[in-house]
Amino acid sequence: MINTETLTHREVRALVGLAEMRAMQTDVLADYLQIGRSEVYRLARRLLDADLIHPLMEMQAGTKWVVPKPGTSAWALGWRTADWRPSPMWAEHYRAVAQTRVALEACASQQWMSERIMRHEAPGRGPYPYDGRLMRPDWQCVAVKVDTTRYLTPEEFSHRLHAIRDQARRDQCAELLYVCGGYIRPETAVATARRILRYESDLGFATVDLDSLITRRSSPKRSGDGRVFPLRHRATGGAH
Template identity: 70%
Template sequence: MINTETLTHREVRAVIGLAEMRGMQLDVLGQFLDMGRTQTYDLAARLLDAGMIHPLIEVEPGPKWVVPKPAAVTWALGWRATDWRPSPMWASHYRAVAQTRVALDATASHAWMSERIMRHETAAPGAYAYDGRLMRPDWKCAAVKVDTSRYLKPEDFSHRLRLVTDQAHRDQCIEVLYVCGGYLRPDAAVALARQVLPYGPDLDFSVVDLQALIAKNQAPKSSGGAVVHSLRHRATGGAH
């Protein structure tokens, strides 16, 4: 049984974020909440005492996972969800998606719609075509796809890209942000995308390296930005 009566504002934020993302590792949760390591461990201990999370889960070497119980997910999101646990096959992907959300400064629920919520709202079978919908400051949205594939054939990338762009159109996104966190590098992704979209996309298509995105978020704001490769000029005749 869960006890929500004594939760602080930050603990509520943690439970909602964990429910949206299915779970997060302790270090990423700390970044999500802008907390130090000791504070994050203390918060997890309080959530465990309140019956909101499972005991910390170790999947592979590295920080343990904080995973909300189904009752906590129902409390946070308003609908029943499966009792999800991170698996060795998917743990690195879910970590990268959570890191991407933090690096994009989209920790607020109004700034990011997670794959879990999009899949629930559309009743889509299987995984959603992309990993998160980013709401920009101008209230226009971008479809964010985080690629953590260990190996990706050109034809597989082409198929994936078509699925992502088609879904982004249906969701009325104005941009696709493709985050490279695995085998495929940004320059290769851009070259392949130009073959798939030979006349230029009718929505922004940008590619960024995950580690560069994280480094940009963690560096002083005056130190410059991550290198983002865009195809938009092919559609409009100029950068914008």
């Protein structure tokens, strides 16, 4: 049992965020907590001394990973979890998802439902079609897909959008945000979405380049009048 009385509020926030995202690299965790890089290493040392995280892990290039122990994740999430470790296959993707969450300013648990939680709550097995569910200030939710795939054929990309659309509708999402961090570019995502989602009711679509989102150089691509790319329709038909 974890003794929360010995933890600071920031340490609790760090442990919950790490469990939700499986792990984070030190630079991303620093941005998540809005603290400096030196402070995040001091925080990690305190958590390590308390036996709540594994020793910091290196995975290819980049900063080290802060990985919670299974018991820590179980305490934060409410169910038993696997002893997850970053791998060469998934490290880049999970970094991009965590960076996206921070860039969208959705660090609080009530603002973001992680793929780990969605997969646990969904029936059946297999990966969830998208990577996070963002709660907007108006309490409408947004399905967020962070794409770091190195190559996708047009057919594969169309199949992916179909799967995301279907799950987003089941999840009663108002919008789909496609974050382009791999082979697919925002222009391609928009063109494919026009074809696949053109008959959808009450489902918005927006896309943004991952690097631009992280550096705050741009907002998700929207139609000329400032609205989300016009895939949302009134119940009686017609864009609005």
